[in-house]
Amino acid sequence: MDPAALQPVQLPYRYEFAPSETAAIAACNRDHGFAVVRGVLDRTQVEQLKETTWRVLDPERTLKPGETRGQGDFIEHAPPLWDLLEHEDFLRLNRAILGTSDLTVHRSAAILKNAGAGPVTWHTDWNGYSPLPARTPNEVLNRGEWPNGMWFYLNGTHPSRAGLAVIADSHTIDWAGPEGFAFTEYRRSFHPRGEEPKVHDRFEVPGMVPLFTEPGDLIVFNTRTYHAAFPHGGSEARLSCGFVFRPSAPPFPAPWALTESARRFCAALPSRLHPFVREYTGLDPAWKLAE
Ligand SMILES: O=C(O)CCC(=O)C(=O)O
Numbered sequence: 001m002d003p004a005a006l007q008p009v010q011l012p013y014r015y016e017f018a019p020s021e022t023a024a025i026a027a028c029n030r031d032h033g034f035a036v037v038r039g040v041l042d043r044t045q046v047e048q049l050k051e052t053t054w055r056v057l058d059p060e061r062t063l064k065p066g067e068t069r070g071q072g073d074f075i076e077h078a079p080p081l082w083d084l085l086e087h088e089d090f091l092r093l094n095r096a097i098l099g100t101s102d103l104t105v106h107r108s109a110a111i112l113k114n115a116g117a118g119p120v121t122w123h124t125d126w127n128g129y130s131p132l133p134a135r136t137p138n139e140v141l142n143r144g145e146w147p148n149g150m151w152f153y154l155n156g157t158h159p160s161r162a163g164l165a166v167i168a169d170s171h172t173i174d175w176a177g178p179e180g181f182a183f184t185e186y187r188r189s190f191h192p193r194g195e196e197p198k199v200h201d202r203f204e205v206p207g208m209v210p211l212f213t214e215p216g217d218l219i220v221f222n223t224r225t226y227h228a229a230f231p232h233g234g235s236e237a238r239l240s241c242g243f244v245f246r247p248s249a250p251p252f253p254a255p256w257a258l259t260e261s262a263r264r265f266c267a268a269l270p271s272r273l274h275p276f277v278r279e280y281t282g283l284d285p286a287w288k289l290a291e
């Protein structure tokens with residue numbers, strides 16, 4: 001299959017919305033596990049976030065062909081992302097999805113992916129299918145009922161250049177998997193029945209919805225929604241970033257202490273925004289479960 005030849009999938013429901021269509025976006029995410037919101041950021045915000053992503057992830061501009069870098073406390077270093085804490089449509093949407101107006105910044109990330117990078121294999125970010133205690137910061141933070149996707153793909157997305165694909169309706173806890181596939185351990189991924197149980201990296205999967213977006217669009221997906229990214233067959237680096245909220249209550253104690261960087265971020269926010277970080281845990285990349 002040639003990703004460059006893929007076309008947008010026609011579904012019996014609409015999954016692309018204007019930023020003001022809060023209830024419809026939240027309903028699509030609830031019912032089908034994903035939604036695209038057009039034009040949340042303006043051109044200036046996109047440019048500022050691109051500059052910041054380069055500055056934080058690759059200040060020396062040493063990214064090699066095919067290389068991918070990620071950053072797990074991006075918001076702490078990215079003041080242009082703080083504007084979203086005052087973006088009415090973005091806040092209204094998050095309140096609708098989480099069912100509360102008392103929101104805490106939960107986690108954030110940025111990814112820089114150069115042309116030539118391979119695919120991101122099919123997976124759910126949610127870790128709650130595993131009966132084991134969380135062993136890494138990602139496993140600690142990815143066990144709740146908040147969205148795992150609130151992504152801005154700052155070059156837009158297209159299957160030909162590392163675009164994101166989701167599986168519609170894969171977000172329910174008892175989803176049976178794509179027709180003809182079985183799950184890998186703890187439902188992290190799936191594989192064709194009859195093949196060895198390794199995570200799936202091909203794109204012929206029933207229910208797949210390749211996303212086509214413009215810079216400034218927001219991609220929302222539910223906590224358990226299965227997703228993957230195509231190989232990067234384009235010519236320029238792909239930049240993406242975002243953050244999610246969780247409800248401020250109940251408390252979410254993290255097993256690590258606030259990092260210096262997290263502390264600086266909270267202190268640097270204007271005081272009117274402090275309610276969003278009172279319960280912020282940050283992420284200590286060095287933490288792991290003691291043996
Ligand atoms: O690189 C992408 O577009 C997808 C990344 C992703 O799914 C993840 O980091 O969990």
Ligand SMILES: [Fe+2]
Binds near residue numbers: 123125227
């Ligand atoms: Fe993911």
